[in-house]
Amino acid sequence: MERVPVLKIGDILLVSIQIDMEDQVALQLQEDLADRIVATGCHGVIIDISALDIVDSFVGRTLATIASISRVLDAETVVVGMRPAVAITLVELGLSLPGIRTALNVDLGMELLAAARAEAEGGAGHEDTDEPAVTAP
Amino acid sequence: MTGGAAERVAVATDQDVVRVRQLVRTVAVAVKLSLVDQTKLVTAASELARNTLVYGGGGTVEVTRVDNGRRSGIRIVFADKGPGIPDLDLALTDGYTTGGGLGLGLSGARRLVDEFDIETAVGEGTTISVTKWCR
Amino acid sequence: MALSSDRSGRFADLLKGHEDAIVASWTDAVAASLRGRLSQAELYRQASELQRGFQAAFDGGAQDLEDDAAAELRAQLSELSSTRARQGFTANETAVSVFTLKDAVLRVLDEGEGADAAVLREYVAFSSFVDRAGLFTFDSYTRAREELIADQAEQLLELSTPVVKLWEGVVAVPLVGTLDSARAQVVMERLLETLVETGSPYAIIDITGVPAVDTQVAQHILKTVVAARLMGADCIISGIRPQIAQTIVALGIEFGDIATKSSLADALRHVLRMTGDKVAQKPRREG
Numbered sequence: 001m002e003r004v005p006v007l008k009i010g011d012i013l014l015v016s017i018q019i020d021m022e023d024q025v026a027l028q029l030q031e032d033l034a035d036r037i038v039a040t041g042c043h044g045v046i047i048d049i050s051a052l053d054i055v056d057s058f059v060g061r062t063l064a065t066i067a068s069i070s071r072v073l074d075a076e077t078v079v080v081g082m083r084p085a086v087a088i089t090l091v092e093l094g095l096s097l098p099g100i101r102t103a104l105n106v107d108l109g110m111e112l113l114a115a116a117r118a119e120a121e122g123g124a125g126h127e128d129t130d131e132p133a134v135t136a137p
Numbered sequence: 138m139t140g141g142a143a144e145r146v147a148v149a150t151d152q153d154v155v156r157v158r159q160l161v162r163t164v165a166v167a168v169k170l171s172l173v174d175q176t177k178l179v180t181a182a183s184e185l186a187r188n189t190l191v192y193g194g195g196g197t198v199e200v201t202r203v204d205n206g207r208r209s210g211i212r213i214v215f216a217d218k219g220p221g222i223p224d225l226d227l228a229l230t231d232g233y234t235t236g237g238g239l240g241l242g243l244s245g246a247r248r249l250v251d252e253f254d255i256e257t258a259v260g261e262g263t264t265i266s267v268t269k270w271c272r
Numbered sequence: 273m274a275l276s277s278d279r280s281g282r283f284a285d286l287l288k289g290h291e292d293a294i295v296a297s298w299t300d301a302v303a304a305s306l307r308g309r310l311s312q313a314e315l316y317r318q319a320s321e322l323q324r325g326f327q328a329a330f331d332g333g334a335q336d337l338e339d340d341a342a343a344e345l346r347a348q349l350s351e352l353s354s355t356r357a358r359q360g361f362t363a364n365e366t367a368v369s370v371f372t373l374k375d376a377v378l379r380v381l382d383e384g385e386g387a388d389a390a391v392l393r394e395y396v397a398f399s400s401f402v403d404r405a406g407l408f409t410f411d412s413y414t415r416a417r418e419e420l421i422a423d424q425a426e427q428l429l430e431l432s433t434p435v436v437k438l439w440e441g442v443v444a445v446p447l448v449g450t451l452d453s454a455r456a457q458v459v460m461e462r463l464l465e466t467l468v469e470t471g472s473p474y475a476i477i478d479i480t481g482v483p484a485v486d487t488q489v490a491q492h493i494l495k496t497v498v499a500a501r502l503m504g505a506d507c508i509i510s511g512i513r514p515q516i517a518q519t520i521v522a523l524g525i526e527f528g529d530i531a532t533k534s535s536l537a538d539a540l541r542h543v544l545r546m547t548g549d550k551v552a553q554k555p556r557r558e559g
Contacts, residue, residue, distance in 0.1 A: 020158060022151040023187070054158065054176055056183040057242060080504065084464030085176035087499035093180060093245040094231055102504035104471055109504075173461060272454075 004029045006036050012113060013037065013075075014106070016048040026062040033066055037073045044113035045070050048106055050081025060095045067100045076116050078102065080109040143201040148189050148215075157186040157198045161213060164200050168209045170271055178211065178269045181249040184242045185215045185265055193217025193263055203268065210251070210270035218262040225257060277333050283398055284330035287323060290380045295320045297379050301372035306365060318369075322348060326373070326405075337404045346408065353409045354416035363413045370406040374399050433459045435466040442474045442543050443467060444536065448481030456492035463496060467505045474547070475500060476539045480511030490525045497530050508532070510539035 002025055007014045013036055015029065033045060047063065049055065055063075067077040078101045090097070101116075103109040144164070146157050161182040165175040182198070189196045196217030203212045222228045231244045247253040252268035287294060298319045303312055325345040332341030349370070356366040377398065381391055433455065438444040443466050445459060463475055477493060479485070485493075497507040510533040512520070520527065533539040 020155050022155050024151050053162070054180045054183060056180050056187075057245065058183075058187060078504075082503045083176075084461060084468060084499070084503065085173045087464060087502040088173050088461070088495070089176045089180045089249065090502055091495045091499045092177060092248050093184075094248070095245070096498065097502060102502060104468060104473060104504045108471065108473060112504075173457075 001025060001028070003032070006032055008036070008040050008042065011042055011117075012044040012046055012110065013040065013042045014046050014048070016051070018051045020052075021059065023058055026059055030062055030066050030069070034069050034073065037070060037075045043075050043117060044110075045075050045077040046106060046109045046113070047077065047079045048081045048109075049079060049086075050083065050105075052086065053083065055082070055086050055090060055095075057093065057095055060090065060097055064097055064100055076101065076113055076120075078109040078112050080104065080106050143199045145197055145199045147195075147197050148186055149195040151190070154183060154186045154190060158183050160198075160200055161211070164202060164211050165269075168202055168211055168271060170211070170269060174269060174272070177249040178213075178267075181246040181267060181269075182213055184246040185213075185267070188242050188265075189215045189217045189219075189263075192222075193219030195219075196262070205270075208270045208272075210268055212266060212268045214264065214266045216262065216264045221259040221261055221263055222255075222257040223259050225255065229255075277335060279394060279397060280330045280333055280335055282394070284327055286377070286380070287327040287330065291320075291323065291327075293380055294373075294376045295323050298323065298373055298376035301375050302369045305368045305372065306361070309361070310359075318352065322352070322370075322373070325349075337401065337408055345405070349405060349409050350412040350416075353412035357413050357416040357420060363410050363417070366413045367406045367410045370402060370409050374402050429455060429458050433462065435459075435462050437466075437470055437472065438476065438540060439544065441472045441547060442476065442540065443470060443472045444476040444478060444540075446478045446481065446536070449483075451479075451482055451485070451489045451492075453488045453492065456489050460492055460496035460499075464499060464503065467500060467503060473505045474543045475505055475507045476536060476543070477507055477509050478511045478536045478539070479509065479516070480513070480536070482516070485516050485519055487523050487525065490520060490523065494525070494527070494530070506531070508539045508542060510534065510536050 001022070002019055004015060004017055004019070004021070004025065006029075007016075013033065015033065017029075019025070021029075036042070037045065045066070047066070049063075052059070063079055067079075070077045079097075080103045082102060101112060103112050144160060146153060146160055148154065148157065158179050162175065162179050165178050170178065186198055189198065193215075194217065196215065196219070199214045199216075201212045201214075203210050229244050229247065243255075246267070250267040250269050252266075254266045255263065256265075257263040295316065299312065299316045302315050302319065303310075306315070322345075325348045329339075329342040329345040333339075334341035334345075336342070337346065352369070353366055356369075357363075378395065381395060433445065433447070435443055435445050443463070445463050447459065451459075463477070466472070467475055477496070479493075493509065497509075500507045508531040509527075512532055512534070531539075531542065533542055
């Protein structure tokens with residue numbers, strides 16, 4: 001079975017999903033990420049789905065679960081790079097990914113994590129990063 | 138006018154669901170569905186193929202190119218010999234689930250395609266046929 | 273009526289034997305029908321190519337235009353039709369270009385053995401083959417024409433819905449004119465694509481120029497806003513006119529927590545304030 005690699009960059013875990021995942025692979029990723037968050041003590045997770053040409057309800061649910069598990073482990077998750085056609089389809093499907101933060105690309109995702117972290121640590125962040133969290137409804 | 142040759146995939150494992158997605162994608166590109174329509178159809182196929190696997194205990198998926206003389210499109214038939222669906226109306230309601238999912242499989246997939254037909258009998262199985270036409 | 277195989281062979285010989293005369297007289301006939309809109313040299317080239325196409329088809333034993341031996345000829349005819357369609361000739365003018373081959377051949381026959389019954393019968397058979405070729409052209413022409421129209425309609429749709437970058441990180445779609453469901457869909461897809469291409473987390477949909485909004489269009493706008501959020505971008509809707517506001521409420525459409533502003537300028541100011549851009553704050557500090 002293929003595995004999705006999890007990279008550690010500074011305080012962030014970066015996951016770039018490049019394959020059409022079997023359901024088992026998605027569940028394995030969910031497990032791997034939880035392990036890595038605890039092992040590394042990272043406070044942010046970025047999941048890049050720009051290579052995914054579809055997100056169905058199973059993958060959507062897995063992303064939501066990853067976000068919830070990370071939050072319990074004191075890490076914020078941002079899903080980045082969703083394609084327009086995928087977003088349009090999810091809306092039609094009725095999947096709104098509640099509780100998942102999203103950003104257009106990895107850069108904006110990192111900014112979002114930095115802002116969220118600054119906020120979490122008592123508003124010590126710089127004013128310029130005081131951007132409202134862009135979250136899915 | 139034409140009904141191209143059907144391609145059939147047996148669905149028995151997770152991996153087969155991936156194969157269904159890839160087959161549908163290939164055919165959707167071949168009949169020149171728009172990118173958004175391709176994405177909608179592949180997503181619907183993924184939902185329904187998973188239903189065939191999880192609720193139907195496996196079955197077959199058949200993908201056919203269709204043409205009604207004015208437009209071309211794709212028809213996909215998902216068939217299983219599983220337990221069937223006792224209350225169809227309920228199963229087609231948003232949020233209804235027996236499998237621990239989000240309950241968007243059937244109702245969601247129906248919104249992603251142009252035509253959606255379902256035949257089911259308790260103890261005999263379920264056959265779902267969906268069609269998407271080029272605009 | 274289909275040609276017999278020995279007839280099609282004889283036609284191949286006929287076309288081969290009088291190649292120059294037929295091409296020349298065919299070119300003249302077509303030129304007369306098109307009244308100088310294509311150069312003689314161009315027409316001559318087309319006529320000799322087609323002549324060779326017919327000759328090859330008969331040589332290969334083609335008895336009908338649908339035969340495999342005539343495949344090359346059919347391709348030539350399609351090509352001719354779509355070129356003429358693009359050059360703006362009518363379907364009639366295009367088909368006549370093929371029909372005039374009959375005149376050219378008749379002239380050759382006249383000069384030869386004289387019009388006895390056998391020659392006439394052959395001519396009629398040949399003539400109906402050419403008629404089918406002409407009709408085939410007609411059909412190809414119509415199809416090429418329809419494709420052209422569809423392409424132009426699409427281009428028009430794209431031209432009428434520009435997505436512009438308004439500021440660093442802010443794109444806008446000024447919508448002008450009636451929004452039907454198809455157009456709304458195109459606009460919304462382009463908006464979402466532009467968000468990705470430019471990495472802009474904010475989009476302003478300005479509907480000042482939209483005279484009316486029905487349920488379907490409002491739904492498209494709403495779905496786009498939700499889709500943009502899923503991708504990590506925020507949409508602001510500006511320029512909602514009083515009548516449209518009334519329609520939206522009357523239709524019971526929930527805009528929920530989507531930001532709405534009365535003008536594009538207000539919407540931009542709102543975005544810049546949210547992003548903490550200094551330009552947005554300057555007027556307030558100075559005034």
